[in-house]
Amino acid sequence: MENSLFIILIFVFFFAYYTLNKKISHLENEISELRKKATKNAQLTEIKEERIDPEVKFTLSEDIQEVQPIKQQPPVSKETPPQKDWIAPIFDFLKQNILTIIGIFTLVLGIGYFVKYAIDKNWIGETSRAGIGFLIGGGIMLTAHFLRKNYAVFSSIITGGGIAILYFTTTIAFREYHLFTQNLAFIITCIITLISILLSYYYKSETLIIFSLFGGFLAPLMISTGQSNYPFLFTYIMVLNIGMLTIAFLKHWKSVGWIAFIFTNIYLFYWAVEKPEILSIYFYIIAYIIFYAFALQSYIKKNVLSTYDILMLVLINFSSIIGIVYIFNELEYEPVIIFPIIFALINSLLLLKEYNKKDFGISYSVFTGITVSLVTIAFALQFKTHLITTVWAIEATLLLFIWKKTSLNIFKLCFYVLFPLVIVTQMVTWAEYYTAKNLNIVFNPVFLTSSVTVITTLANLILLKKLPETQKQDNSFFEYTFKILSFGVIYVALLLEIIYHISEKPWSFIFSIGLLFSVYYLFIILLFRKKLDINKDFETGLIYIFLFLLMLNVSFSASGIVTSILVKKIDINFYAVHLLYWIPFIYTLWKILPESDFFKKEIAYWFVSITLITVISCELYHLYILANTSDILTVWKFEKHFSILYLPIIWAVLASIFIYLGLKKNISELNKVGFALLGLMILKLYAYDVWQMDNVSRIIAFIILGVILLLSSFMFQRLKNIIKNLVDKKDETIENDNPEMQ
Structure with a gap:
């Protein structure tokens, strides 16, 4: 019964598919006819417009009725192409192809569940299971091949699903069933990667090569046994990178290089941290050459650096410095500044090229900024500053500098992401004050690292200060927050160094x-x-x-x-x-x-x-206490004497000064302060002080305070009369100057 129902459902599905496909074909024919008509109308319109010179426009003057030709100005070329919104195409792609992606994912899951069900029922053996996986993957890729002409994107996604099935089948056959040795499994994954790359190039599909790239970089993880063979792994990765670089040059697919860069650096950093050795430096150098060439491809062909080319130049230089210098420090090799200097020389050659051309545009600024930053890093590292904090601090300033020169918001975004990370790593550096012993004054790794952060932070403040007013208004919140953080970083860096050396x-x-x-x-x-x-x-x-x-x-x-x-x-x-x-x-x-x-x-x-x-x-x-006693046990006695006898006098004098200044400068708040202080003093005097004094002190206090208050009152009355006379004299002068008012 179940088998019969299953057959009926399949029949109904194919019948519905046939009917729907027929209707779609009919709609495609109608759309094709409409396109032909639209093309013909467009051609007729172009023929009519060719009779009119597009370079000439006419205006009619109001005073002189004559026709004046005005030539259109040629468009101004810019060194940096306009910044594109890279998020919108991704959303468009997902909106148009989300059903296809979900569909192929669901199909892969369905096949997987079917194979699992067959395994549970013991219908197929281990070898057959792997064979089914390879056949299904190959069949899906073959189906996509026949659909490629009319459904390019759909075909690419389907092909990617087939490639994914082949990768996972190889992984399961190696890990679970042990049908292959590790070497054979690796060879199979390499063949799958090679086939996928060739198909991507043949189909001219960037989507497919992204699938291939993910599979190629994840393949070593799929067949890993937990035993690290880094030379073999990175030989494979570098060969893969060279292939991707070739495709990127031929097809101008920038996404290929960025995905390869991210995966390569993850692998390299993991190797450097887990097992630092001199061999890894060679692979860092090879990666630097590959991705430096990738970043310069537009510069070599068109003498232009795009936004993401500049970002890649910054990242490849600084990520390579972090990795190589970390290995040097771990292996205790010297000098650690050799590679920052070498990279600075490489960038200075391009800087010299721009200088010789007398072209002081964006490319010149970028190469200048990178070169100066690398030299600065070299000097900082020579003084044993902390690697990550130093590099990130200088890199953040470089990103801000490039944003200032190019006005490309991606560099501002990168700066605002990186600068908090600089603060975090600097805080980790400051934590060493609590454990470090006998650090030199100023010339110690912690404070020298802080000095780099302080100097770069000051440079950032100067760069932000010189922004145009329009940019300042657009970034007022970020600028305000950044200034607070910057002043805070400088303050803490200097304060902690001072406190460390006086901690005893x-x-x-x-x-x-x-x-x-x-x-x-x-x-x-x-x-x-x-x-x-x-x-x-x-x-x-x-x-x-x-x-x-x-x-x-x-x-x-x-x-x-x-x-x-x-x-x-x-x-x-x-x-x-x-x-x-x-x-x-x-x-x-x-x-x-x-x-x-x-x-x-x-x-x-x-x-x-x-x-x-x-x-x-x-x-x-405090001066009274220090002048009258040197014994801590007698302080309370002098403290009480000062509070009762001298403090009311001090407050009375200050109150008089505030009231005088308030009247003289016509500031009512100072008058209020003076009278409030005077009231507080009188309240303290009569409510507490007078009952704590001996007779002599009480007499002296009352006499002195009475004299001060009388003199203050006399002074206020005199000042009041002076002000009144001045006002009367001013009014009299006005009346004399204006006889009509009399």
Whole structure:
């Protein structure tokens, strides 16, 4: 019953297929007739248009009624071809052929399940199973061969499915059934790859050669037994690459080279990491030559570097450097700079060629950037910097430089992908500070690596600064984020080096030096804010952080220093070093803040005032303690005396200054700050201080504060009268100048 139903279903399927095929053939004939008619109409239109000179257009002048010919300007040639959207063709291909791809995949699965069912039922033996697989794969390829004329893409996908069946059949026959030796299985996969390449070339199908390429590079994994025979493997891969390079030159299929490049580098890196040996360097050199030639094929033929050619040049140079130098370091060979210098010389020859032609276009910039980058890497590696961090940092800058020269967004995208990786590898490098012992000051591998990252980061900031305004607006978010990350990387790199070399000092010393460095670092950024092209919002944020660090420095850091001085852990002279923060603080108040937009918001006056109050109060307190005691046990006594007697006086003086400046400069927020501080001082005085004093101190405090308040009041009244007289005089002058107002 089941067999009869199966036969009926097959009959119905073939009948439906025959009917549908007949209708499709009829539609194809109608489409062919319509195309012939359209072609004939187009030819008639061209014959009519040939009578008119396409190079001449006519305009009629309004003043002079005469015909004036205007020649069309020839199109301007560009060195770099317009950037194409490579994603759209892929989606178009998938939309048009998704059913075919799913269909061939489903067919392969169906055949696989059928073979499994036959095996479970013991219908066929192991040899027969392999034979069926080869026959089905060959049959599918033969069917695709007859369909190639009218259905090229469909035929290529079907052929790819047949090739996949042949590869997997060989793999299963070798691994599961042990029908072949490894050498024979490898020969069979090579034959399959060769046939697929020849068919790709014969059919002129890029789709088919991509299938072939994947199969060719995955074949060694399919027949692997777990025992590594790298010389044999890479001989096969390099022969495969040479074949692919030949196809790429003949057919201009760039996808072939990129797939081969990715697979080759994965294999090479795996070999270099698992078993570094001198032989692998030879294969790196061969790969470099092959893919360098692939990247230059358009340059050799047309003297043009396309977008992806430039990207390939960058990647092949830097990936080869990473692999070869890693092997040199692992085997402890010297000098490690030999191959960066050799690659730099190769690129400099092309640079010299462009220079001799006096052609300073994109090709000249690319070869210049690569050459300079390789020389920089050579010098950095000579000082024992970390390989990956150094190469990626320089490569990121090179990508940004090429983006600047070509305006091709792919290099910007690559830069924004690579720069975070540079930060990650730099963080791994910084982790060595925690385990390293007795590193030299500055001239140690960790800081020299950080120096490369710092220098390249500064170069990146300069390159981004010189972008046109239109590009800056288009990339404002990325530029803002990048600047924050860049300043952060530079800050951490310098700070960690400083902390490492003072790590044996007391924590108060380390904390103070760290804060002092942070204050000066922000001050330098604010000082050169215009040259660094820092916008107003970013500048305002930096000022807030700067002021907050100052308060943190005098309230916590300075207290720790005083305590360490009193317990004899730090020399008292170090306090003078701590006071160096006054230089950037005074300059910022005097010069930077008035020139910025910091005071546009009212809260800024409060923040600056609180900072000034905190700094002055804390420093006077610390100086008072250091001047009056050298014993940690008596500090509390002097601390209480200062808080009760001197702090209200300091606050009263500062409040008077704020109110005076507020009246003089007509800044109401300063008046509010002054009166708020005065109120706080009076509240503290009457609520707490007065009850802690002895009679003598109480009398002195009240007299001094009373005198200060009276003098302040007199000064305010006098200033108020001066301002009133000035206003009255101004009004009188206006009335005299305008008699009509009298």
